[in-house]
Amino acid sequence: MELTGAEIVVQALKEEGVEYVWGYPGGAVLHIYDALFQEKAVQHILVRHEQAATHAADGYARATGNVGVALVTSGPGATNAVTGIATAYMDSIPMVVLTGQVPTPFIGSDAFQEVDITGITRPCVKHNFLIKRVEDIAETMAKAFYIARTGRPGPVLVDIPKDVTDPNIRIPFEYPKKVSMRSYKPVEKGNARQVRKAVELMVKARRPVIYTGGGVVLGEASDELRKLVAHTDFPVTNTLMGLGSVAASDSHFLGMLGMHGTYEANMAMHEADLIIAIGARFDDRVTGKLAQFCPNARIIHVDVDPASISKNVRVDVPIVGQVKPVLRDMLKFLKERKSGPDKAALKEWWARIETWRDVNCLKYVNSDKVIKPQFAIETLHKVTKRRNFYLTSDVGQHQMFAAQFYPFEKPRRWINSGGLGTMGFGLPAAMGVQQAFPKATVACVTGEASIQMCIQELATCSQYDLPLKIILLNNGYMGMVRQWQEFFYDKRYSHSYVDALPDFAKLAETYGHVGMTIENPGDLEAAYKEAFGMKNRLVFMNVIIDPEENVYPMIEAGKGHHEMHMSPHLSAERELA
């Protein structure tokens, strides 16, 4: 079969099982768009800004585990995609981004719409390629997908100059059946001796905590983790990226840890004598001050990326391997032993943890006059808990409230930008999820600042009939910025008030959607029910909330896990008691 370069690009997508490509055409990718026009197996979704193309591909990848694909043109098309690429990179999301490039003879001449996108993205991709010959397209595409989805996943960018996809040049096409690279050999199983060492520490531990991150979700190891938790009776806490890998309703679950984690999770980490870190990377938002992090604990760390191990925190038992087979081995070795974990010690440990739980650190004072953001999320859970439900979020207070108050029971259901913290992520990510699961209920919780960073995508939702439910927790402020200014800058609210807001309900209507404004706590549940009842419509709910509510508990940047700020009324209650 003889194909043009553009046709080879599209055939490669088919070979890789790609169903959707999010993109935006332009000069350098016109040949590819022409080939795409004639191909029915790969559906192209036209976004309204290239950042959204990468976020949508990213959301799709997070929800399905497949590689997300975006296609953009050279120059500004490519630079607009950079934020989305960096977002995927920080959270290890498998993605292939195809960028057009000026024709090879023009590269380096400052040609129209030329940027050195492989140079620009080098620090925020897992790998990137610049294809210089049509003969190299098939192999490079196969390598790009292979690198993106194996090992620690990540985004791979493929830059394709226009002349390489010339419709007048045809070459024989054959797609590589298997990719093998001498310079890239991702690890699989962990070293059994290391796993046995870990098991020995686990049975001796008196105050163990399992701390897991996005790696368990990415590595499809949620079942194995749940079995490990059930078998050991160890307490478990998740990072923001790991929520859902154990059921929130499981009594072993301590909630999220870190800066806005629960009191019980952070205190358990602080007093633990053994930390079993699985697919987590000891991020600063999780550890707080490193010198005070888990001062009494030995640390086991399971990660597919050797560079994650002992990067921020020195560990005692490193295990490099895919999380899933490592956890299987761990469980097998535990079961083979005559004696298991120390039951008496665990009983004591759980009793201590229950005293922290009794603090009820997430308690807030509800109001019948103004909607509290916590109440908005709790009510959202009440209305959606029986649905096949996915929740995406933007970045800020609403993200933390959702993480704290929406109990996720399954992995891949909570989709948010953790590492990079990208405002504008939520809506396009939800589009990607909805495209993957047309029958599921997909909601995006957002803020009035975040949503405006990618609000143009309401048009894409209209064009492709994506019935998203957008819950805008509108407090008129960049809430998290305002919270920090309240705490650390004497309430000098420098430029965190979001003035000149549009009427969001009307704005949604002009895009052909349903808009609602909800101001009374008493109306909220009924409004949600009405909105979620509209199966085929996008409903934009502008929920006016308490403007100055704060996220608690909070550990200030650079403080230890035991130095949490609790909600002021909670502290007052405790003093009275």
Added chain:
Amino acid sequence: MRHIISVLIENEAGALARVSGLFAARGYNIESLTVAPTQDETLSRMTLVTYGDEMIIEQIIKQLNKLVDVVKLLDLSDGPHIERELMMVKVKAEKGAREEMKRMADIFRANIIDVTDSSYTIELTGAGEKLDAFLTAVNDDLIMEVVRSGPLGISRGAKGLGL
């Protein structure tokens, strides 16, 4: 501590930028970096000199290994190894001083590779300290230009670093 690291890397466009970019982005120290193709034209060999505490060096090695283009890597400082650096120095060599400069070159087993009526260009190979010693021995006023390759390294013994 000072470490000298050998890296075999795919001889592809951008490979060098990936390595230098990694050091810049992560704030690692880099004292010298040399790179050239090997007998296998698809591979380049890089010699890096860096310094840092044990945890940093461990991270540098892991991060280098993580680069998709890096095929193999060896921290030469882990075992016995040989280091050599090439230096070319252009010095003033006028009338009475010519003999003295020639003698100095001989003492250091250096070669004079270019001569004019007022200058010598001297080539000197050895460990970095030897090159430093030569520069210290020659009067600063006489030195016009210095170019050094940065160290190259290879391990001692019969085992070679290859695929």
